[in-house]
Amino acid sequence: RQPEPLALADANLQVPLVTGGTVGYANFDYAASAPAARVAVEAITDLLPRYASVHRGAGLPSQLCTTRYERAREQVARFLGCRDDDAVIFTRNTTDATNLLAHALPAEATVLVFDSEHHATLLPWRRAVRLPIPDSPADAVRAVHAALRELRRGEDAPGPVLLAVTGASNVTGEIWPIAELAAAAHRYGARIFVDAAQLAPHRPVDVAAADADYLALSGHKLYAPFGAGVLAGRTDWLDAAPPYLAGGGATALVGDATNDVRWSTGPARHEAGSPNVLGAVALGAVCEALRTGDRDAAIDRERRLTERLHAGLSGIDGVAVLTLFDAGTPRVGIAAFAVRGLDSDVLAAALSAEYGIGVRDGMFCAHPLTRRLLRHAGGELPGTAVRASIGLGTTTEHVDRLVAAVRRLAGDGPQWTYERLDGRPAP
Numbered sequence: 523r524q525p526e527p528l529a530l531a532d533a534n535l536q537v538p539l540v541t542g543g544t545v546g547y548a549n550f551d552y553a554a555s556a557p558a559a560r561v562a563v564e565a566i567t568d569l570l571p572r573y574a575s576v577h578r579g580a581g582l583p584s585q586l587c588t589t590r591y592e593r594a595r596e597q598v599a600r601f602l603g604c605r606d607d608d609a610v611i612f613t614r615n616t617t618d619a620t621n622l623l624a625h626a627l628p629a630e631a632t633v634l635v636f637d638s639e640h641h642a643t644l645l646p647w648r649r650a651v652r653l654p655i656p657d658s659p660a661d662a663v664r665a666v667h668a669a670l671r672e673l674r675r676g677e678d679a680p681g682p683v684l685l686a687v688t689g690a691s692n693v694t695g696e697i698w699p700i701a702e703l704a705a706a707a708h709r710y711g712a713r714i715f716v717d718a719a720q721l722a723p724h725r726p727v728d729v730a731a732a733d734a735d736y737l738a739l740s741g742h743k744l745y746a747p748f749g750a751g752v753l754a755g756r757t758d759w760l761d762a763a764p765p766y767l768a769g770g771g772a773t774a775l776v777g778d779a780t781n782d783v784r785w786s787t788g789p790a791r792h793e794a795g796s797p798n799v800l801g802a803v804a805l806g807a808v809c810e811a812l813r814t815g816d817r818d819a820a821i822d823r824e825r826r827l828t829e830r831l832h833a834g835l836s837g838i839d840g841v842a843v844l845t846l847f848d849a850g851t852p853r854v855g856i857a858a859f860a861v862r863g864l865d866s867d868v869l870a871a872a873l874s875a876e877y878g879i880g881v882r883d884g885m886f887c888a889h890p891l892t893r894r895l896l897r898h899a900g901g902e903l904p905g906t907a908v909r910a911s912i913g914l915g916t917t918t919e920h921v922d923r924l925v926a927a928v929r930r931l932a933g934d935g936p937q938w939t940y941e942r943l944d945g946r947p948a949p
């Protein structure tokens with residue numbers, strides 16, 4: 523059997539309903555973690571029995587794993603459209619990648635960041651200048667121009683400047699104008715980092731064409747397993763920085779004197795310790811499948827489902843779909859929403875227990891943005907939202923089931939009483 527490149531490993535989950543019977547699971551939580559692609563499962567199944575540490579052993583399994591690990595790096599680089607001399611460093615996830623970049627920035631660097639960012643891109647920087655949440659993509663570009671002009675005019679000539687920005691929002695799904703922001707940054711000699719955690723699973727990314735200096739993604743949002751992510755980009759700061767983790771694998775030579783260490787350059791400098799070979803190889807396999815499969819058809823399909831989802835939810839009385847930019851802004855398959863008079867954790871619990879639908883509720887690790895969107899959406903909304911996000915396994919039936927369920931719950935309320943079991947505040 524020739525597997526379809528973009529097919530998912532089918533878990534065929536049946537959800538028992540509180541109302542009796544079972545129903546096929548409708549996954550609307552792709553933006554948190556996507557189910558594994560079949561190619562990811564196959565890559566792991568193939569390598570697991572011959573599993574050995576890379577760049578360390580002389581035995582055949584070590585050689586094989588080293589080859590596969592380095593091939594995965596090339597597959598990721600091709601998928602991302604990296605320049606020949608870009609580094610591709612395997613990390614645990616996007617959060618790990620942004621923290622690695624923050625660690626590697628020159629000491630005097632300033633980072634420009636919009637308040638709307640996911641906390642992984644908002645928080646890691648030593649010296650950040652926060653920009654207010656923009657009203658439109660064009661407003662974002664203007665704000666970057668203005669901030670960089672201001673920085674350059676300041677009393678002290680600024681050191682290096684980095685703009686850290688999302689490729690697609692994990693709350694609204696809206697796609698940000700990366701190429702324009704990169705051009706704005708470069709005009710003032712600044713660099714740009716793109717958080718592609720949500721963009722890469724839904725749209726082709728081309729680092730070289732967008733002129734992005736750095737980019738990060740998470741394997742577990744890209745149909746690969748947890749624990750494998752990527753930081754890709756320019757080598758100069760990365761090679762000049764102290765290693766992210768000190769230890770074996772990051773060293774070219776360790777002398778007998780206390781501080782006599784020569785660190786490696788290239789990805790090894792920041793990948794000390796035995797790496798996550800299986801995760802990287804699975805991520806590489808998915809990148810290759812997405813690059814070579816019929817992605818246009820998948821994107822088209824997702825776009826239609828996204829429109830159906832947004833139109834369906836927006837048409838329900840008492841439902842506010844959270845968007846920042848105007849309706850014409852391209853977006854990936856995400857719809858965050860809140861229902862007047864209905865707590866989002868209760869709504870999420872009812873969607874699961876009564877309809878077999880999995881969503882996420884809370885503030886989505888983007889507190890300032892979610893707060894602002896809920897505030898702007900008007901009165902009587904709860905303080906948190908529900909996020910429905912789609913991916914390669916989503917069907918029209920799933921979308922229609924979700925829309926019908928939200929209509930029912932918004933009108934009549936849940937059939938059951940739900941309490942948040944652990945009493946935690948929303949994450």
Ligand code: PMP
Nearest residue numbers: 615616617640642692719720740
């Ligand atoms: N950035 C964005 C836009 C995200 O959606 C996420 C995950 N919610 C992250 C960063 C962090 O990803 P991870 O948890 O895999 O580090």
